[in-house]
Amino acid sequence: MDSIISVQDVSMHFRMDKNHTTSLKEWVVSWLKGKQQYETFQALNHVSFEVQKGEILGIVGRNGAGKSTLLKAISGIYRPTSGKVITAGRVAPMLELGSGFDPELSGHDNIFLNGAILGFSEEFLKTKYDDIVAFSELGDFIYQPTKTYSSGMMMRLAFSVATIIEPEILIVDEILAVGDAPFQEKSRARMMELMSGGTTVLFVSHNLDQIRTMCDRALWLDHGEVRMIGETKEVCDAYEQM
Amino acid sequence: MNMAQFRQSFGGKLLLFSLAFFAVIGLFYWVVAEDWTMSAVETDTVSQSILLPAGSVAQQEFDSIVDGLEWLSVTPHFETSHPAGTATFTICDDQGVQLWQKSVDVSELESDRENVIRIEPYLPDMQDRSLALRVEPGETGMALWAGTSVSAGKFDINVKTEGLMVNGEALAANLVMKTGGHLLLSGAKYIWPVAAVLWAAMMGLCVITRRDINSKKNTLLTKVVRVYEQYRYLIKQLVVRDFRVKYKSSSLGVAWSVLNPLLTMVVYLFVFSTLFQSNVEYFPVYLLSGIVLFNSFSESTNLGLNSIVGNSALITKVYMPKMIYPLSKVLSSFINLCISFVPLLLVMLIVGIPFKKSLLLLPVVIVLLFMLCLGMSLLLATMNVFFRDTQFLWGVMVMLLNFLSPIFYPESIIPEQFLFIYRLNPIYQLLFFIRSIIINGVSPTPASYLYCILTSAVPLLIGIWIFRRNQDRFVLYL
Numbered sequence: 001m002d003s004i005i006s007v008q009d010v011s012m013h014f015r016m017d018k019n020h021t022t023s024l025k026e027w028v029v030s031w032l033k034g035k036q037q038y039e040t041f042q043a044l045n046h047v048s049f050e051v052q053k054g055e056i057l058g059i060v061g062r063n064g065a066g067k068s069t070l071l072k073a074i075s076g077i078y079r080p081t082s083g084k085v086i087t088a089g090r091v092a093p094m095l096e097l098g099s100g101f102d103p104e105l106s107g108h109d110n111i112f113l114n115g116a117i118l119g120f121s122e123e124f125l126k127t128k129y130d131d132i133v134a135f136s137e138l139g140d141f142i143y144q145p146t147k148t149y150s151s152g153m154m155m156r157l158a159f160s161v162a163t164i165i166e167p168e169i170l171i172v173d174e175i176l177a178v179g180d181a182p183f184q185e186k187s188r189a190r191m192m193e194l195m196s197g198g199t200t201v202l203f204v205s206h207n208l209d210q211i212r213t214m215c216d217r218a219l220w221l222d223h224g225e226v227r228m229i230g231e232t233k234e235v236c237d238a239y240e241q242m
Numbered sequence: 243m244n245m246a247q248f249r250q251s252f253g254g255k256l257l258l259f260s261l262a263f264f265a266v267i268g269l270f271y272w273v274v275a276e277d278w279t280m281s282a283v284e285t286d287t288v289s290q291s292i293l294l295p296a297g298s299v300a301q302q303e304f305d306s307i308v309d310g311l312e313w314l315s316v317t318p319h320f321e322t323s324h325p326a327g328t329a330t331f332t333i334c335d336d337q338g339v340q341l342w343q344k345s346v347d348v349s350e351l352e353s354d355r356e357n358v359i360r361i362e363p364y365l366p367d368m369q370d371r372s373l374a375l376r377v378e379p380g381e382t383g384m385a386l387w388a389g390t391s392v393s394a395g396k397f398d399i400n401v402k403t404e405g406l407m408v409n410g411e412a413l414a415a416n417l418v419m420k421t422g423g424h425l426l427l428s429g430a431k432y433i434w435p436v437a438a439v440l441w442a443a444m445m446g447l448c449v450i451t452r453r454d455i456n457s458k459k460n461t462l463l464t465k466v467v468r469v470y471e472q473y474r475y476l477i478k479q480l481v482v483r484d485f486r487v488k489y490k491s492s493s494l495g496v497a498w499s500v501l502n503p504l505l506t507m508v509v510y511l512f513v514f515s516t517l518f519q520s521n522v523e524y525f526p527v528y529l530l531s532g533i534v535l536f537n538s539f540s541e542s543t544n545l546g547l548n549s550i551v552g553n554s555a556l557i558t559k560v561y562m563p564k565m566i567y568p569l570s571k572v573l574s575s576f577i578n579l580c581i582s583f584v585p586l587l588l589v590m591l592i593v594g595i596p597f598k599k600s601l602l603l604l605p606v607v608i609v610l611l612f613m614l615c616l617g618m619s620l621l622l623a624t625m626n627v628f629f630r631d632t633q634f635l636w637g638v639m640v641m642l643l644n645f646l647s648p649i650f651y652p653e654s655i656i657p658e659q660f661l662f663i664y665r666l667n668p669i670y671q672l673l674f675f676i677r678s679i680i681i682n683g684v685s686p687t688p689a690s691y692l693y694c695i696l697t698s699a700v701p702l703l704i705g706i707w708i709f710r711r712n713q714d715r716f717v718l719y720l
Binding site for chain 1: 475478479480483486556557558559561562717
């Protein structure tokens with residue numbers, strides 16, 4: 001099988017300004033003092049792995065282990081300090097509650113806006129529109145501005161957009177537990193459907209049960225390094241014993 | 243292959259593009275050719291007149307500043323009775339070779355006024371030639387006004403040369419005369435060759451880019467094409483979103499795009515009319531063109547400045563080419579600009595400025611202003627990520643620019659020694675441009691186009707360069 005994501009020796013350093021300068025005055029002052037003081041923080045340290053097409057990779061690790069940084073490097077938001085990420089498909093992050101939504105626009109308009117943000121064309125979104133609305137169970141609320149939505153409605157819409165359009169690579173960062181119980185069940189079913197349908201999923205969660213039930217393989221990140229990668233069960237067991 | 247398929251094919255696209263390109267150039271040529279080939283010129287006139295005795299043969303030397311000499315004027319003086327007979331006007335070159343001669347019925351001339359004598363057909367290739375005009379009055383003689391100083395615009399310049407000879411004797415004076423004609427500007431004849439070169443270059447780039455895309459090479463152009471293909475729908479969505487949201491909660495909605503410049507104009511008119519109106523022709527249009535242009539600059543740069551910081555929620559969550567944010571903001575503000583041309587045309591109609599074909603050059607202004615605004619937005623958005631003070635600083639800068647551009651005051655009050663600073667101000671160049679095409683109804687000179695392009699393209703290139711250099715670090719500072 002072809003690997004759809006190839007992470008090659010990726011390191012990510014953050015330069016933390018000791019005195020975080022965001023004003024011109026501060027910058028000039030620290031420049032005049034002769035040195036800007038930086039502290040480097042190594043979020044990822046020579047991380048390499050491959051993900052096959054259609055695979056579901058769970059990523060586990062403590063807070064601050066670099067999970068989110070890794071996902072951002074894969075989706076292109078961060079450019080690695082060194083190393084390379086090669087992706088052979090469209091990466092769709094599951095946007096956090098409505099961050100791609102404009103509260104003034106209706107749900108209908110937001111579906112198209114959000115789809116466009118994820119890089120899809122108008123024609124494609126039109127063919128998927130009915131499915132998205134149906135899945136979100138919003139009914140006529142779809143024509144109301146999203147600022148009137150409850151957070152549950154918002155989440156249902158966001159989930160529907162991200163999953164119905166069937167991206168090649170889906171990134172899920174801790175957001176499966178939303179909506180009421182039936183919708184949670186439905187979304188889990190949809191995820192399963194996606195995964196069997198060939199979508200590659202990167203799945204970050206602190207809920208090891210979810211990882212165990214859903215993922216083919218797991219990756220354990222520890223202090224920015226790959227501690228372990230392999231069978232979900234082995235990795236999860238090792239992580240739990242830690 | 244049917245028509246639709248042909249239009250979708252690469253060759254078809256190239257052909258359609260070429261046709262459109264040359265249609266636009268043809269239209270452009272039609273609009274500007276006349277203004278770029280000929281510009282009417284008058285020489286200055288002599289004041290402080292003295293009277294020549296009748297019966298003398300006057301010969302006046304002059305340098306032609308025009309290329310094609312079309313007319314000259316003299317100012318005769320008749321004491322009481324109108325003389326009869328014919329006066330002969332002759333123009334010779336400095337070798338004494340006669341170039342043109344015309345006999346004029348003296349009774350047709352009017353006393354103490356400029357009498358224009360047309361030279362038909364006009365004398366070509368006259369620029370910078372030393373010429374002489376000889377006036378032989380008719381049998382009864384004719385008095386002509388002459389003087390010792392030349393009035394040039396506001397000031398009198400003393401004429402040093404003794405240009406006037408009467409009956410072979412040199413006098414320290416000059417005949418009261420004007421010459422007129424047209425200057426041949428070579429601009430128009432370069433339009434087609436330059437367009438052809440541009441076209442060839444674009445065709446070459448298209449073919450190369452297509453080859454690179456097919457062989458999956460990664461060049462700047464293939465990247466641009468890919469990004470455009472993938473994200474043009476997003477750009478459209480963002481622009482439409484901004485436009486919809488802007489007026490969503492106001493009851494007059496889009497009408498504000500029309501009302502806002504109009505009301506600003508009324509305020510300015512009210513405040514400044516007593517101060518400046520006497521100097522400026524069509525002051526309302528002069529004002530409104532300045533307001534529309536400057537408002538658009540101010541609005542789009544302010545939107546662009548906040549486009550990265552204001553979208554931080556999105557930028558930290560999903561990847562897209564970051565230039566899309568400022569680009570979509572400037573685009574949506576330019577929809578506003580296009581709408582605010584409606585009141586401009588309306589006011590033109592009201593004050594009675596005729597609609598000339600030069601109005602078709604408005605898109606040129608829009609494109610140039612767009613380049614400027616996008617460039618500034620890219621620059622400011624980058625700066626604002628690293629120094630949030632930029633937004634406050636820019637507010638002050640915009641106000642300063644507002645006063646440094648002739649928006650509500652006439653250009654003529656700018657002191658000559660500061661004019662070079664004004665020339666560096668892109669807003670000044672664009673104001674000059676738009677007023678030339680709407681108020682004067684003529685295309686600006688090729689030099690003016692060049693100034694405008696330079697002062698707009700340089701900020702754009704700097705903006706793109708700075709933005710691209712820093713865009714990978716944006717996300718770390720949001």
